[in-house]
Amino acid sequence: MxxxxxxxxxxxxxxxxxxxxxxxxxxxxxxxxxxxxxxxxxxxxxxxxxxxxxxxxxxxxxxxxxxxxxxxxxxxxxxxxxxxxxxxxxxxxxxxxxxxxxxxxxxxxxxxxxxxxxxxxxxxxxxxxxxxxxxxxxxxxxxxxxxxxxxxxYRFKSQYQLALNALAAGDIGAVHMISLCEYRPPFLGKVNEWNKFTEYSGGTLVEKCCHYFDLLNRIAGSLPARVYASGGRAVNFLDFEREGKRSDIDDHAMVIVEYENGIRGQFTLNMFARELYEELIVGGAHGMIRTTEHASFQPDRPSRAHIRIEVADHEAYDGVDCTFPEDIELGGHYGSTLFEHDRFYRRLQGEQTDGATCDEGLWAIIVAAMAQDSIRAGTVIDVRTALAEQGLDPYRLSGVSE
Ligand SMILES: NC(=O)c1ccc[n+]([C@@H]2O[C@H](COP(=O)([O-])OP(=O)(O)OC[C@H]3O[C@@H](n4cnc5c(N)ncnc54)[C@H](O)[C@@H]3O)[C@@H](O)[C@H]2O)c1
Structure with a gap:
C-alpha cells in the first residue's frame, strides 16, 4: 500500500x-x-x-x-x-x-x-x-x-493517475478484470464535420475510444488476444449529410477484450447521454478500485472525480473526492492536458516519462479497429490472426516474440 x-x-x-x-x-x-x-x-x-x-x-x-x-x-x-x-x-x-x-x-x-x-x-x-x-x-x-x-x-486524469498508483503499489493484488464505461453527449461540431464520417475519423471507437483502450491496455499490462464487440448507430446523426455524403459513425458499443495474460477487460460507450459520466472498476485478488467522473458540456456544472479502493482497512475504502483544484481542473480535459504537456516538456529535457509512446498509441488503435471489425462481422476477432491476414506485424515493433 x-x-x-x-x-x-x-x-x-x-x-x-x-x-x-x-x-x-x-x-x-x-x-x-x-x-x-x-x-x-x-x-x-x-x-x-x-x-x-x-x-x-x-x-x-x-x-x-x-x-x-x-x-x-x-x-x-x-x-x-x-x-x-x-x-x-x-x-x-x-x-x-x-x-x-x-x-x-x-x-x-x-x-x-x-x-x-x-x-x-x-x-x-x-x-x-x-x-x-x-x-x-x-x-x-x-x-x-x-x-x-x-x-x-486521459491517463493523466486525477482518478486514473491515482488508480494507476494504487495498482502499481499492489493495493488490490493481481488484476483479473477491468471494466470501463463512458456515457456522454454526441460528437461536437468540427471544421468540415470530419468526425461524422468513418473515412475521416477512423470510426467512433478509433476516434474517441482509443483513450479507453489505452487505459485498458495499460492496466492489463499485456497485449490484446481476442476482441468481441457489439454496437451501432441508434440515435445520433442518423440523417446527417454533408456534400452528399451520409454520416456513418456508431454512437454506442460494448467491447470485450481478452488479454494474452488472461486479464479480461470490457468497455461500454453511449453517446446519447446528456451529461458526461465515466467509470472504471478494476477487480483484483484482494479487492476493487472504483473510479467515477461526472462532468458536463453545460455551463456551471463543475466536474467531479472520485476514487474508492475497496480493500480491507484501506483509507479510501468509502471513497475520496479526488477532483483537481479548479485552476488545474480547468486546464483542459479536467487538468489531464496540463500533465500531458509536462510529460512532453520533460521528454524534451531528456527524461523518460509516462507520456504515451507511438507503440502505445498503435495498440490502442489496434483494439479499437478490431472492435469495429467485430461489430461489422458479428464474430470474435483473434488479434494475431487478423493482423497477419492484413499483412501487418506490430509484434516485431513492440519487441514481442511470437
Ligand atoms: N486528446 C483529446 O482528448 C482530443 C480531444 C479532441 C480532439 N482531439 C484530436 O485533435 C485533432 C484535432 O481535433 P479538433 O477537435 O481540434 O478538430 P477541429 O476540426 O476543431 O480542428 C482541426 C483544425 O485542423 C485544421 N486543418 C485541417 N487540415 C490541416 C492541415 N493539413 N494543415 C493545417 N491545418 C489543418 C482545420 O482547418 C481545423 O482548424 C484530432 O486528431 C482529434 O482526434 C484529441
Missing amino acids: TELSILEQRDALVAELQGRMSLAGEKPRYGVIGTGMMGREHLRAILQLDQAVITGICDSHPESLALAEAEFAVRGLAPPTRFASAEAMALAEQVDALFICTPNFTHRAVFDQVAPSGKPVFLEKPMATTLADALYVAEQCRHYPAPIQVGMQ
Whole structure:
C-alpha cells in the first residue's frame, strides 16, 4: 500500500506540476499545426504552464487561426507567426518542436511533412485512421531522431493517475478484470464535420475510444488476444449529410477484450447521454478500485472525480473526492492536458516519462479497429490472426516474440 493517503498523493501530483510551471531559463519554442478545438486547448495549456513559448501557428482555415490569435489577444500577448504550411513551420529556425492537431485523416500526411526536420513531435490521437497508417507512423517513430509523444491524456486524469498508483503499489493484488464505461453527449461540431464520417475519423471507437483502450491496455499490462464487440448507430446523426455524403459513425458499443495474460477487460460507450459520466472498476485478488467522473458540456456544472479502493482497512475504502483544484481542473480535459504537456516538456529535457509512446498509441488503435471489425462481422476477432491476414506485424515493433 502507498504510504501517502489518496488526497496527499493528489496534492503531490499537483504540487509537482506547479513546481515545474514558469521555470526560469531558456524555453523550448513550440509550433502548433491545426488550431481547431484541440489545437487551441493545447495553446491554452502551453500558456498556462509557461514552460515553453509558442512561436508558430498554422491552419488551413482562417477562422481557426483568428480564434487561435484571440487566445493571445485576451492575455495581452502578441500572436505567434502564421505559417503557410506544416513543412514551412517545421523547417523554421524559430520553432523547436511541433504539435500536430489536425483531423485524424491528415495525421500520417502531416507527420510526413514535418518529419524531415527531425524535430520533436507531439501527435494528437488517434495516430491515424487505418491500422496500416498507424503501423506506418509507429515504424517511422521508431527510427525518428527526436522524441514523439501521442496525445493520450486521459491517463493523466486525477482518478486514473491515482488508480494507476494504487495498482502499481499492489493495493488490490493481481488484476483479473477491468471494466470501463463512458456515457456522454454526441460528437461536437468540427471544421468540415470530419468526425461524422468513418473515412475521416477512423470510426467512433478509433476516434474517441482509443483513450479507453489505452487505459485498458495499460492496466492489463499485456497485449490484446481476442476482441468481441457489439454496437451501432441508434440515435445520433442518423440523417446527417454533408456534400452528399451520409454520416456513418456508431454512437454506442460494448467491447470485450481478452488479454494474452488472461486479464479480461470490457468497455461500454453511449453517446446519447446528456451529461458526461465515466467509470472504471478494476477487480483484483484482494479487492476493487472504483473510479467515477461526472462532468458536463453545460455551463456551471463543475466536474467531479472520485476514487474508492475497496480493500480491507484501506483509507479510501468509502471513497475520496479526488477532483483537481479548479485552476488545474480547468486546464483542459479536467487538468489531464496540463500533465500531458509536462510529460512532453520533460521528454524534451531528456527524461523518460509516462507520456504515451507511438507503440502505445498503435495498440490502442489496434483494439479499437478490431472492435469495429467485430461489430461489422458479428464474430470474435483473434488479434494475431487478423493482423497477419492484413499483412501487418506490430509484434516485431513492440519487441514481442511470437
Ligand atoms: N486528446 C483529446 O482528448 C482530443 C480531444 C479532441 C480532439 N482531439 C484530436 O485533435 C485533432 C484535432 O481535433 P479538433 O477537435 O481540434 O478538430 P477541429 O476540426 O476543431 O480542428 C482541426 C483544425 O485542423 C485544421 N486543418 C485541417 N487540415 C490541416 C492541415 N493539413 N494543415 C493545417 N491545418 C489543418 C482545420 O482547418 C481545423 O482548424 C484530432 O486528431 C482529434 O482526434 C484529441
